[in-house]
Amino acid sequence: MNGKVFLLHRADLAEGQVRRVDAPNGCPLAVYNIDGRFYATHDVCTHATASLSEGEIIDGDMIACPVHDGQFHIPSGQAIAFPCTVDLRTYRVLEEGDDIYADLDQESEAAQSAI
Numbered sequence: 001m002n003g004k005v006f007l008l009h010r011a012d013l014a015e016g017q018v019r020r021v022d023a024p025n026g027c028p029l030a031v032y033n034i035d036g037r038f039y040a041t042h043d044v045c046t047h048a049t050a051s052l053s054e055g056e057i058i059d060g061d062m063i064a065c066p067v068h069d070g071q072f073h074i075p076s077g078q079a080i081a082f083p084c085t086v087d088l089r090t091y092r093v094l095e096e097g098d099d100i101y102a103d104l105d106q107e108s109e110a111a112q113s114a115i
């Protein structure tokens with residue numbers, strides 16, 4: 001698994017919070033803690049260039065873009081609200097004890113099952 005990158009320790013991100021993590025290859029990621037489960041997406045909004053990690057988690061599992069209020073479903077990356085029409089890239093998250101990793105070579109399970 002060449003795309004595996006360390007994101008953070010479980011205690012570094014409280015429930016209901018999102019944080020930007022830059023992967024070693026420079027890829028900007030947004031990491032989310034939703035009810036104790038971790039998710040990772042690309043950090044850049046597909047509408048323009050906003051950083052989604054500066055947005056707000058709403059309705060349980062949606063991220064609202066801080067610039068034009070577009071919204072994405074975090075587990076699947078699906079674009080939900082205008083002006084976002086292009087889905088967000090997601091990454092499979094691996095939880096190993098207190099360490100949280102992403103596999104940059106694989107989409108999240110929710111995105112894969114939506115294909």
Ligand code: FES
Pocket residue numbers: 045046047048049050065066067068069070071083084
């Ligand atoms: S930059 Fe995110 S909705 Fe426009």
